Amino acid sequence: MASIFANLQYSILLRFVLLCIVAALLSWSFQYLLISDTLYYNAFANQLSYERIKNMIDEGHHWIWLGNIFIPIIYGIKLTFITICLGLGYFFAKSRFNFSIFFNLAIFSELIFLLPILIKLLWFLFIKTDYDLNDLTLFYPLSLLNLVDAQTIPRYWLAPLQMLNLFEIAYWFLLAYGVADATGLSFKRSFGLVMSSYGVGLVLWVVLVMFLTITYS
């Protein structure tokens, strides 16, 4: 079967590198265009002296490159986890396992999560130009968190409410389309496979994040 995902297996590494480069560029734009020293001074002025905040910012500038090193590591772990989930779902449906097709699909589908980062960047650049560090941390476009007052809910609800957003739902459909295209299953069956594999993985991830927040915050 001619499949856009199966045919592109040769370029998995290249596509992974491209994804990381785009993510790094967005992250750099975010840092360069939105985060200024003044934001830090405003955020910590009630607790730290000017000199200590300045030291903290200088120290932060020294380590900023470290964030870029983590981008491929984080994507590597995330995409492998999603691939294993989808692979297991496919194994239970068809008794077959193919890592590369699902890894390829995971890379392609991941592009949708770059959109909210871009929207967030444009939102704070052109619409909500008067913002603080808290706004930058809590805002996630088209997420459930936007429907509640983030200041009044317990911290352990922040991540789950951010994760429940329209891009996540679009991601499920994209994965289902990809699974249907790559495996020949019907879209309905593919959607069921995505929900019972990736969906369960996502629930596990949300529970883990909540568990760590409650235990260590």
Next chain:
Amino acid sequence: MQMRRVLKIGLFLLVAGLIGGAIVKMNQTLSVKQEQAAKRQKRPDLSPIQFTKPTNPAQDMIDGKPTLIILFDPDCEHCQYEAEQLQTHHQAFAKASVYLLTTQTPARAQAFSLHYGLDTLAMMHVGTLTREESYRAFGATSVPHIFIYGSDGQLRKEYKGETMIEALLNAL
């Protein structure tokens, strides 16, 4: 086919067990944290603490003094900076009692106290407590962690991390 079914059921049970276990554990942790947060609203009993010099914490309540409790570690750079600042501005704390508490050994607490000149200041008290005592009184904390209690023994302000002297004085 049979094997696949067993695997499916096994995986389902594993995931359900993990999620169920995590929810039970989270509930327990939240109730413990709520209890500790409620307990922290009142100044804890400092009498079991081993101080590096003769200290009577109960006297503060009798004298109606506000109290600052700073949980620290001698190796923590932010705690060292906080101690330096306290030493420099000690006169501003003349009408308060400042307790610097660590879970390290009494010898290390003594060395810290001597190094930052806190041993000679009447309002500064460096002491040690066990990890269990610290957890029971303050919950899970990182260092430095600062609790400011009013003369009535009620919590006025809590700071996580290094805090400038002006902020501490404002809360006193």
